[in-house]
Amino acid sequence: xxxxxxxxxxxxxxxxxxxxxxxxxxxxxxxxxxxxxxxxxxxxxxxxxxxxxxxxxxxxxxxxxxxxxxxxxxxxxxxxxxxxxxxxxxxxxxxxxxxxxxxxx
Amino acid sequence: xxxxxxxxxxxxxxxxxxxxxxxxxxxxxxxxxxxxxxxxxxxxxxxxxxxxxxxxxxxxxxxxxxxxxxxxxxxxxxxxxxxxxxxxxxxxxxxxxxxxxxxxxxxxxxxxxx
Numbered sequence: 001x002x003x004x005x006x007x008x009x010x011x012x013x014x015x016x017x018x019x020x021x022x023x024x025x026x027x028x029x030x031x032x033x034x035x036x037x038x039x040x041x042x043x044x045x046x047x048x049x050x051x052x053x054x055x056x057x058x059x060x061x062x063x064x065x066x067x068x069x070x071x072x073x074x075x076x077x078x079x080x081x082x083x084x085x086x087x088x089x090x091x092x093x094x095x096x097x098x099x100x101x102x103x104x105x
Numbered sequence: 106x107x108x109x110x111x112x113x114x115x116x117x118x119x120x121x122x123x124x125x126x127x128x129x130x131x132x133x134x135x136x137x138x139x140x141x142x143x144x145x146x147x148x149x150x151x152x153x154x155x156x157x158x159x160x161x162x163x164x165x166x167x168x169x170x171x172x173x174x175x176x177x178x179x180x181x182x183x184x185x186x187x188x189x190x191x192x193x194x195x196x197x198x199x200x201x202x203x204x205x206x207x208x209x210x211x212x213x214x215x216x217x218x219x
Contacts, residue, residue, distance in 0.1 A: 035208075
C-alpha cells in the first residue's frame with residue numbers, strides 16, 4: 001500500500017528564514033505533486049514533478065524530486081507572511097497529511 | 106466562473122439520512138475524484154472515475170457511493186449518514202491528456218452529521 005509521509009507537520013518560522021519540507025513515499029513513482037491550501041479554502045496546484053531530478057521553482061518556493069530515494073523536498077527561501085498555508089504533497093492520488101506553515105514577522 | 110463547482114457548500118443533516126453531494130466541471134477533463142479532508146489526516150480518496158463508464162473505489166469507500174452522470178458530473182452519496190462522516194469533501198478533476206495531469210479542486214462541501 002502506498003504511503004506518503006510529510007514532515008514536519010507543523011512549521012513556524014520567521015520572515016526571512018529558509019526551511020525545507022520533506023515528502024517521502026513508499027512505492028515507485030516518477031510523478032509527484034505539491035499543492036497549497038489557504039485556511040478555509042480549496043487546494044491549488046503548485047508544482048508537478050515528472051521525473052527523477054526534476055526541479056521546479058516559483059518565487060520563494062523550489063521543489064525537487066529524487067525518485068530513487070522516493071523523496072521530494074519543498075524549499076522555502078526568505079519566507080514571507082504570504083507563504084503561510086498548508087502544503088500537501090501527493091503521489092498517485094494519495095496525499096500526505098500536510099505541513100501547516102506559519103510565517104511570523 | 107469557477108471551473109469545478111460543488112453543491113451544496115454546507116450541509117447539516119441527521120444520522121440515518123441519505124444525502125447527495127454534487128460536482129460539476131467545465132474544464133473538459135475526463136477524470137474526476139472525491140476526497141474527504143479531516144484535520145491532521147490530509148485528503149483521503151473515496152472514489153474516482155477515469156471516464157463515464159469507469160468507477161473505482163478509493164481507500165475509504167465504505168458508506169459511500171457515486172454516480173458519473175456525464176463527463177462533467179460526478180455525484181457522491183451517503184446512503185445512511187453517520188456522525189463520523191462529518192468532514193470537508195472535495196471534488197477534483199484532471200485530464201488524462203497533457204503533461205502534468207495535476208488535479209483541480211472544487212471549493213469543497215462542509216458536511217455535518219448530527
